[in-house]
Amino acid sequence: MKKWTIMILLICSLFLCSCSEKQLYQNLEFPGTSWEMNIRDVLNALNIKKEDLSTASISVEGISSTLQLEGYELFGAKTKYLGFSFFDFTKFAEDWPERNDTAYYNLLDEQQNDSKERFLDQIAHHKFLGILVTYPKHTDMDKVITEMKKIYGKPLPNLTLYEDNGSFHFSPKPKEYKDSEQIKVWGSDCIAAFIPKNESEAYRNAWKKYYIHKGMVDAENGVTWNTFTKTARMQSILCQNEKDCKQLLYNSYNACVYRTLYSQISK
Numbered sequence: 001m002k003k004w005t006i007m008i009l010l011i012c013s014l015f016l017c018s019c020s021e022k023q024l025y026q027n028l029e030f031p032g033t034s035w036e037m038n039i040r041d042v043l044n045a046l047n048i049k050k051e052d053l054s055t056a057s058i059s060v061e062g063i064s065s066t067l068q069l070e071g072y073e074l075f076g077a078k079t080k081y082l083g084f085s086f087f088d089f090t091k092f093a094e095d096w097p098e099r100n101d102t103a104y105y106n107l108l109d110e111q112q113n114d115s116k117e118r119f120l121d122q123i124a125h126h127k128f129l130g131i132l133v134t135y136p137k138h139t140d141m142d143k144v145i146t147e148m149k150k151i152y153g154k155p156l157p158n159l160t161l162y163e164d165n166g167s168f169h170f171s172p173k174p175k176e177y178k179d180s181e182q183i184k185v186w187g188s189d190c191i192a193a194f195i196p197k198n199e200s201e202a203y204r205n206a207w208k209k210y211y212i213h214k215g216m217v218d219a220e221n222g223v224t225w226n227t228f229t230k231t232a233r234m235q236s237i238l239c240q241n242e243k244d245c246k247q248l249l250y251n252s253y254n255a256c257v258y259r260t261l262y263s264q265i266s267k
Contacts, residue, residue: 028152028186028235028236028237029250034128036128038086038124038125039058039086039120040120042084042128048069048072054070054071055068055070055106058105058116059104060102060103061102064085064087065087068082069082074144075148077135077139079134080136081132082131082132082134083132084128084130085131087126087127089127127259128252129251129253129256130252131249132248141239144239145239152237155185157179159176159238160176160177160233161175161251162211162232173223174231174232181241182240182242183238183241184238184239186236187237188233188234188236189234191228191229191234191258192230200229203265206264207225234258235254
């Protein structure tokens with residue numbers, strides 16, 4: 001009887017972990033990839049072929065790395081630029097270390113293959129943070145949005161973002177995006193849904209280390225921790241269909257921070 005009880009508890013534990021993982025990511029991933037991948041994983045998942053791209057490269061600067069693609073087809077239209085961003089979150093909050101180690105690899109240049117593979121091993125711990133997708137100005141974004149709805153469902157009426165548009169650098173104050181012909185947004189659950197009340201203070205003290213504007217979660221810039229956790233999404237997608245700006249911004253920054261802090265606080 002005791003053996004069966006232990007087995008049931010183990011199964012329940014695995015089931016709860018599985019549900020928690022699915023809830024955290026909520027189907028807002030870039031097609032063919034998952035948020036837990038590193039650069040090598042993304043390259044393998046996308047099965048990139050030279051003939052399908054005009055350029056493909058990896059750039060590394062200290063604790064950050066970027067996979068850059070040009071000419072990639074996404075949601076039925078050829079993109080101008082894709083920038084996949086990765087960070088070393090174990091060092092990300094250590095007083096913003098200098099990013100002075102730089103490297104660049106052209107993935108279509110076979111002469112760089114050996115050094116590229118060695119460097120991919122060295123940055124395998126960089127976590128997948130987000131993607132900036134830029135389309136040419138002539139792109140029919142209505143068709144792109146139609147394809148996105150098939151994957152991500154109905155857009156949200158509004159979305160609050162705490163970073164500058166088109167980048168992962170954080171602004172002093174959040175920006176509100178509302179559904180319109182030019183703007184479509186998708187978002188997962190907010191941070192508050194994942195943080196137990198009895199651990200909220202511990203998360204607040206640790207979380208603000210991951211923001212340049214640390215006062216953002218201390219009410220110095222008009223945003224309290226309570227407001228932040230109830231409005232900031234774990235993941236989000238911003239689609240802009242404007243005359244001089246046709247782009248998608250996939251952002252999983254808050255999920256990356258939470259995943260890092262969870263192992264230190266809750267787990």
